[in-house]
Amino acid sequence: MKTLLLCCALSLLLPMIVAVAAEVAPAPLRLSPAHLAAVDRQRRIFCQYDSASFEPPELLGGNIEAMMRYRYGYADQPGSQIDAICLDVSNEGVAPYPSKILPMIRNPGLLRWHEQGLDYIQRMIEEGRKRGKEIWWNHRVNEVERGHGGFRIGGGTEMEERNPVKAQHPDWVIKSWWWQGHWNLAVPGVRQHKLAILTEVAERYEFDGFQLDFARHTPHLPPGRQWELRDGITRFVADVRAMLLARGAARGRPFLLAVRIPENLEGCRTDGYDVEEWARRNLVDIMVLGTRTMRVDLPSFRKITAGTNIKLLPSFDGWHATDGYQIQSIEFLRGVFENFWAQGADTVGTFNWAAGSPALATEIGAKPGPAPQELANSEVGSLATIRSKPRFYAAERRGGYPNGEGYFSQNLQAPLPVRLRNDGTPAEVPVYLWNPLPTPVSATLRLICFNHLPTDKLAVTLNGHVLTPARIDGAWKDSEIHSPAPQPLSVTPFTLLKEVSKQSLTQIDFTVPADALRRGANTVSVSVAGRGAFRTGSYIQVEKTELHLR
Numbered sequence: 392m393k394t395l396l397l398c399c400a401l402s403l404l405l406p407m408i409v410a411v412a413a414e415v416a417p418a419p420l421r422l423s424p425a426h427l428a429a430v431d432r433q434r435r436i437f438c439q440y441d442s443a444s445f446e447p448p449e450l451l452g453g454n455i456e457a458m459m460r461y462r463y464g465y466a467d468q469p470g471s472q473i474d475a476i477c478l479d480v481s482n483e484g485v486a487p488y489p490s491k492i493l494p495m496i497r498n499p500g501l502l503r504w505h506e507q508g509l510d511y512i513q514r515m516i517e518e519g520r521k522r523g524k525e526i527w528w529n530h531r532v533n534e535v536e537r538g539h540g541g542f543r544i545g546g547g548t549e550m551e552e553r554n555p556v557k558a559q560h561p562d563w564v565i566k567s568w569w570w571q572g573h574w575n576l577a578v579p580g581v582r583q584h585k586l587a588i589l590t591e592v593a594e595r596y597e598f599d600g601f602q603l604d605f606a607r608h609t610p611h612l613p614p615g616r617q618w619e620l621r622d623g624i625t626r627f628v629a630d631v632r633a634m635l636l637a638r639g640a641a642r643g644r645p646f647l648l649a650v651r652i653p654e655n656l657e658g659c660r661t662d663g664y665d666v667e668e669w670a671r672r673n674l675v676d677i678m679v680l681g682t683r684t685m686r687v688d689l690p691s692f693r694k695i696t697a698g699t700n701i702k703l704l705p706s707f708d709g710w711h712a713t714d715g716y717q718i719q720s721i722e723f724l725r726g727v728f729e730n731f732w733a734q735g736a737d738t739v740g741t742f743n744w745a746a747g748s749p750a751l752a753t754e755i756g757a758k759p760g761p762a763p764q765e766l767a768n769s770e771v772g773s774l775a776t777i778r779s780k781p782r783f784y785a786a787e788r789r790g791g792y793p794n795g796e797g798y799f800s801q802n803l804q805a806p807l808p809v810r811l812r813n814d815g816t817p818a819e820v821p822v823y824l825w826n827p828l829p830t831p832v833s834a835t836l837r838l839i840c841f842n843h844l845p846t847d848k849l850a851v852t853l854n855g856h857v858l859t860p861a862r863i864d865g866a867w868k869d870s871e872i873h874s875p876a877p878q879p880l881s882v883t884p885f886t887l888l889k890e891v892s893k894q895s896l897t898q899i900d901f902t903v904p905a906d907a908l909r910r911g912a913n914t915v916s917v918s919v920a921g922r923g924a925f926r927t928g929s930y931i932q933v934e935k936t937e938l939h940l941r
Contacts, residue, residue: 416668416671416672417629417672418672419671419672419673420632420636420672420673420674421673422673422700423645425644425645426636426639426645426647426676427700428645429599429644429645429647430645430647430676430677430700430701430702431700432474432525433474434474434475434525434702434704434737434738435472435473435474435738435739435772435773436472436473436474436475436738436739436740436741436768436771436772437474437475437477437527437677437679437704437706437738437739437740437741438465438466438473438475438476438477438740438741438744438768439476439477439479439527439529439602439706439740439741439742439743440476440477440479440741440742440743440744440745440746441479441480441743450500450755450756450757451498451499451500451501451503451504451511452498452499452500452501452502452503452504453500454755455504455509455511455514457755458755459514459515459518460747460751460755461746461747461751461752461755461757462515462518462746462747463476463518463519463522463746463747464746464747464748464751464752465744465745465746465747465748465764465765465768466522466524467522468748468765468768468769469769470769471768471769472768472769472770472771472772472773472776473524473768473772474524474525474738474772475524475525475526475527475599475738476519476524476525476526476527477526477527477528477529477602478512478515478526478527478528478529479529479531479604480512480529481528481529481530481531481534482496482534482536482537483531483533483534483535483536483537483554484536484552484554484555484556485497486588487501487511487512488510488511488512488592488595488596489505490588490591491591492587492588492591493588512596513596516596516597516598525599525600526598526599527598527599527600527601527602527647527649528592528596528598528600528601528602529601529602529604530585530588530589530592530601530602530603530604531604531607531608532574532576532585532603532604532605532607532611533573533574533605533607533608533609533610533611534607534608535569535571535608535794536552536554536571553571554571556584557571557572560580562578563575563578563580563581563584565610565612565613565614567610567614567796568793568794568795568796569608569794573608573609573610573611574611575611575612575613575623576611576612576623576624576627577612577613577620577623578623582623582626582627582630585627586627586630586631586634589601589631589634590634590638593634593635593638593646594638597642597644598646599646599647600635600646600647600648600649600676600677601631601635601646601647601648601649602648602649602650602651602677602679603627603628603631603648603649603650603651604651605624605650605651605652605662605664605799606651606682606799606800608794608795609662609795609796609797609798609799609800610662610795610796610797611624611662611663612624612662612663614796614797617661617662617663617797618660618661618663620663621663621664621665622665623663624663624664624665625665625668625669625674628648628650628669628674628675629672629674631648632648632674632675635647635648647676647677648674648675648676648677649675649676649677649678649679649704650664650669650675650677650678650679651679651682651706652664652666652678652679652680652799653680653681653798653799654680654681654684654686654687654688654705655687655688655691656688656691656692656695657798658798658799661797661798662797662798662799666678666692666695667695670695670696670699670701673699673701675701676700676701676702677701677702677703677704677738678692678696678701678702678703678704679704679705679706679740680692680703680704680705680706681705681706681707682706682707682708682711682742682799682800683707683708683711683712683713683791683792683800683802683882684707684713684787684802685707685713685726685727685730685784685785685787685823686787686823687705687731687734687736689703689705689731689734689735689736690734690735693735702737702738703735703736703737704736704737704738704739704740705731705734705736705739705740706739706740706741706742707724707727707728707731707739707740707741707742708742708743709741709742709743709744709761709764710742710743710744710883710884711743711791711792711800711881711882711883712791712882712883713787713788713791713802713882714788714789714790714791714802714805714871714878714882715785715788715807715869715871715872715878715934715935716785716788716871717871717882717883717884717886717887718761718870718871718884718887719761719763720763721763721766721767721770722781722782722783722939723782723783723785724763724764724767724770724771725767725770725771725777725780725781725782726782726783726784726785726940727771728767728770728771728777729774729777729778729782729825729826730784730823730824730825730826732773732774732777732826733774733825733826733827734825739771739772741764741767741768741771744760744761744764744768745759745760745761745764746760747760748765749762749765761884774826778826778829779829781939781940781941782939782940783837783937783938783939783940784822784823784824784937784938784940785822785935785936785937786805786806786807786820786821786822786915786935786936786937787802787805787806787807788802788805788807788808788878788934788935789802789803789804789805789807789808790802790803790878790880790882791878791879791880791881791882792881792882793880793881794881806819806820806821807820807933807934807935807936808841808874808932808933808934809917809932809933810930810931810932811849811917811918811919811930811931811932811933812918812919812930813919813922813930814919815850815918815919815920816918817850817916817917817918818916818917818918818933819914819915819916819917820914820915820917820933820936821912821913821914821915822912822913822915822936822937822938823911823912823913824908824909824910824911824913824938825910825911826910827910828905828908828910828940832905832908832940832941833940833941834902834903834905834907834908834938834939834940834941835861835900835901835902835903835938835939836851836853836858836900836901836903836915836936836937836938836939837898837899837900837901837935837936837937837938837939838851838898838899838901838915838917838933838935838936839867839869839872839896839897839898839933839934839935839936840896840897840899840931840932840933840934841872841874841875841895841896841931841932841934842874842875842895842929842930842931842932843865843895843896843897843899843931844865844897844922844923845863845865845923846922846923846924847919847921847922847923847931848919848920848921848922849899849917849918849919849920849931850916850917850918850919850920851899851901851915851916851917852915852916853901853903853907853908853913853914853915853916854907854908854909854913854914855914856903856904856906856907858901858902858903858907859901860899860900860901861900861901861902862898862899862900863897863898863899863900864897864898864899865897867894867896867897867898868891868892868894868896869888869891869894869896869934869935870887870888870889870891871887871888872888872894872896872934872935873888874895874896874932874934875895896934903938908938913938915936917933919931
């Protein structure tokens with residue numbers, strides 16, 4: 392009888408024991424001293440650029456020496472702080488290198504080089520090695536199909552070429568905003584397919600590391616179920632990590648792994664990235680934080696990576712820029728990167744910047760990039776080279792990137808623009824300033840308002856300090872603000888307002904007492920104190936809020 396009871400009890404407990412065993416968390420990976428030393432290498436600026444940016448297709452297949460001179464133009468300039476370069480040339484469904492898995496892209500220039508025995512990717516690696524730079528490979532986890540017309544400005548998306556793998560496996564994709572659908576990482580076949588592509592690249596080329604770029608494009612899991620199905624992405628990251636560790640051991644040199652993820656834990660959770668688990672298991676070496684945002688929650692990421700050797704790398708996209716700042720002055724860039732460093736970044740990243748100076752671009756027939764980037768590449772890689780120089784800090788604006796479904800890159804939580812109520816109810820806009828301020832400091836608060844007339848009065852405070860206008864310009868023009876029309880869905884330098892003569896913008900500057908500023912969030916409170924003749928349905932809208940320091 393006792394034996395029977397024991398057997399019955401075991402039959403009841405066995406499923407529970409099996410379930411508990413299945414839920415035992417995998418142990419953290421133990422990384423070699425050589426691997427940890429490689430993670431600790433100096434990276435002042437981690438430069439990720441699309442290798443087709445700012446250059447005409449005629450350069451491909453032409454003088455490869457001129458191409459390399461431009462590709463490493465900013466890295467070669469005196470005082471450059473670029474220590475790592477990430478090649479961002481992946482194009483969904485085709486490869487810019489000879490592949491056994493994907494068809495080689497039918498770009499005439501690349502094919503011409505290939506026929507001459509020239510491998511563009513290999514040459515980029517060799518040139519980087521000569522310069523003592525780290526060279527990384529970026530993998531856009533869910534890139535859109537640009538087909539054989541990609542890899543050049545204006546190549547655009549190929550709307551008529553169906554991805555054969557997606558066509559063969561319709562159950563592998565998520566029907567979303569992109570007509571061909573997005574890879575669903577909850578599907579094992581998708582993970583195996585992408586792992587095979589990455590394995591081939593790792594075995595063909597001697598990169599220092601891979602970056603899994605989750606910014607391109609969401610969703611990676613079925614919308615509404617991202618957190619529920621997060622294990623699919625975690626398994627993919629773990630598989631890539633295991634492959635790179637094995638490849639690193641085989642070649643006798645560490646192979647690092649970075650991931651580009653949203654700028655805060657809320658965004659990671661929304662899109663299904665279980666970054667706490669990745670950190671606990673040592674699945675990644677670098678977390679690249681954000682794309683288009685000026686705000687990055689470094690303290691929260693520092694908390695979840697405590698006790699690991701994971702580096703935190705906030706990054707800023709200069710092409711798909713934060714709304715209202717498609718044109719980035721050096722003062723703006725100093726403010727963005729100073730805030731990154733002052734929150735404790737291990738390194739900083741640039742994304743979609745030009746590769747060489749405007750002068751060098753002109754010399755080889757490429758389209759010049761933004762001039763301030765030339766100076767920025769020798770300044771933003773260190774607090775010491777930013778400190779005490781003119782800079783400003785701006786509040787974020789919403790939207791400006793339609794290519795996604797989820798949290799990443801959308802900036803939908805940003806406070807601006809904000810419409811002011813006519814009853815005097817204040818609107819509060821935080822402006823973040825993380826570096827301890829020197830004293831004395833000259834500071835100016837600047838508001839750009841739409842539909843503000845000379846007879847209108849605003850009440851403005853900064854951290855409770857009442858401010859009075861020092862200068863008002865009622866004829867202000869700003870090609871990055873489209874009000875009263877809606878802002879463009881996609882923010883790039885191509886979307887600037889062409890006709891500004893009829894704009895109704897006002898710039899209002901306020902002198903800020905030094906004791907009004909604080910480290911962290913500086914709260915700007917704006918309310919309507921009085922309006923002229925009543926205008927039905929008329930509201931003042933705050934478009935930009937900036938703190939300028941000199």
